[in-house]
Amino acid sequence: MSxxxxxxxxxWKDNPIFRLLLGLCPTLAVTTSVENGLGMGLASxxxxxxxxxxxxxxxxxxxxxxxxPAYIVVIASxxxxxxxxxxxxxxELHKSLGLFIPLIVVNCIILGRAEAxxxxxxxxxxxxxGLGMGLxxxxxxxxxxxxxxxxxxGTLLGFGVLGEGYPPMLVMILPPGAFLTLGLxxxxxxxxxxxxxxxxxxxxxxxxxxxxxxCVLCHLDENLKAADLSPRxxxxxxxxxxxx
Amino acid sequence: xxxxxxxALRLSLICxxxxxxxxxxxxxxxxxxxxxxxxxQREAVExxxxxxxxxxxxxxRAGTEDQVIYFKGxxxxxxxxxxxxxxxxxxYSGEIEIMVGLDQEAKVNGVRILRHAETPGLGANYAxxxxxxxxxxxxxxxxxxxxxxxxxxVDAITGATVTGRAICDAIARGFExxxxxxxxxxxxx
Numbered sequence: 001m002s003x004x005x006x007x008x009x010x011x012w013k014d015n016p017i018f019r020l021l022l023g024l025c026p027t028l029a030v031t032t033s034v035e036n037g038l039g040m041g042l043a044s045x046x047x048x049x050x051x052x053x054x055x056x057x058x059x060x061x062x063x064x065x066x067x068x069p070a071y072i073v074v075i076a077s078x079x080x081x082x083x084x085x086x087x088x089x090x091x092e093l094h095k096s097l098g099l100f101i102p103l104i105v106v107n108c109i110i111l112g113r114a115e116a117x118x119x120x121x122x123x124x125x126x127x128x129x130g131l132g133m134g135l136x137x138x139x140x141x142x143x144x145x146x147x148x149x150x151x152x153x154g155t156l157l158g159f160g161v162l163g164e165g166y167p168p169m170l171v172m173i174l175p176p177g178a179f180l181t182l183g184l185x186x187x188x189x190x191x192x193x194x195x196x197x198x199x200x201x202x203x204x205x206x207x208x209x210x211x212x213x214x215c216v217l218c219h220l221d222e223n224l225k226a227a228d229l230s231p232r233x234x235x236x237x238x239x240x241x242x243x244x
Numbered sequence: 245x246x247x248x249x250x251x252a253l254r255l256s257l258i259c260x261x262x263x264x265x266x267x268x269x270x271x272x273x274x275x276x277x278x279x280x281x282x283x284x285q286r287e288a289v290e291x292x293x294x295x296x297x298x299x300x301x302x303x304x305r306a307g308t309e310d311q312v313i314y315f316k317g318x319x320x321x322x323x324x325x326x327x328x329x330x331x332x333x334x335x336y337s338g339e340i341e342i343m344v345g346l347d348q349e350a351k352v353n354g355v356r357i358l359r360h361a362e363t364p365g366l367g368a369n370y371a372x373x374x375x376x377x378x379x380x381x382x383x384x385x386x387x388x389x390x391x392x393x394x395x396x397x398v399d400a401i402t403g404a405t406v407t408g409r410a411i412c413d414a415i416a417r418g419f420e421x422x423x424x425x426x427x428x429x430x431x432x433x
Contacts, residue, residue, distance in 0.1 A: 032364065062258070063251045070258050077262040081269045088276035152365070170365040217375055 037145030041138025294343025
């Protein structure tokens, strides 16, 4: 896999928000303005970059069975670093993002990339993947924040765009606005992808990661078996249906 | 058994390194965070008091639960006013913390909202400086601190009476505390 495809995948083809639908909690919650979206996105990008780097560096050192706790320790440490530094140097932004900075720890994009990518690839590729995915996430948050800020407050990045006469659509900066905007954007992106597939003469398929088949979590058991680390022999659960 | 030990050792090692790194970062950022907080507080005081040259912090009952800090502004002619923070739990969602500035006649000179979780577009509109000045500036401790809807004289934003009520409540509490402390200070002199 080349560096450029690894990088560009995160921006569109495997965009965390629009294609993988990961990290939706911060996505829906903080995107009331472009500034908040950018701040959250860049903070997550930093954490993603650092955690991908560390996980990839330590991929032969971390024992398979305790890899998830190890990843979480790494991720949580970087999140705490971001939290403290933002509080010190970007006090206002830190106040407006509030609780969502510590919650980057549980953002599934970061653990997802550690498990699915960084633990299996070289340090260089993992850094590029972290950067691509992080910027894709930032882009998604900024677009969502832009639409909501424009319609909900009539401004962009705090500057009045639609003028004084524009009555703000309050619902757009309230929680329902996040769902509406994201739903419409997703529908639009799927339509574009479908058109592209038809033009290219292919059958349209939703992104691979949206299928059940490629989600790692359901296959944890098989992973363990493949590595011959299965904790105990499997017991057959449904032997026979009860007779009536 | 050996595998268990390796696992425990390696995980502990990762945690130990993480703890060391975090201790370092904490040490590095502690002072800048304190400064940023002090700066934010100073900006809030500057926004609610008439222009002053020096600021004296007067902390009463320090370390206790009802600790209050009175920020006293002074210029060449003498004291210009006092500012203090006040909290009300009557907000539409959660507490509202404000900074109130009084001039020398104990009238409100300015109010600044420090912390709130009110609805954007409704309660959050109180954060605008001109709204706060129009509603609260020039009122003293003896004036009514009830919104018009409750029979008082203070205006509130249409559709956001609850937030207005909470801000009035915070200011009234602040006044009460301030007057009690004034009296106590006068009695001891």
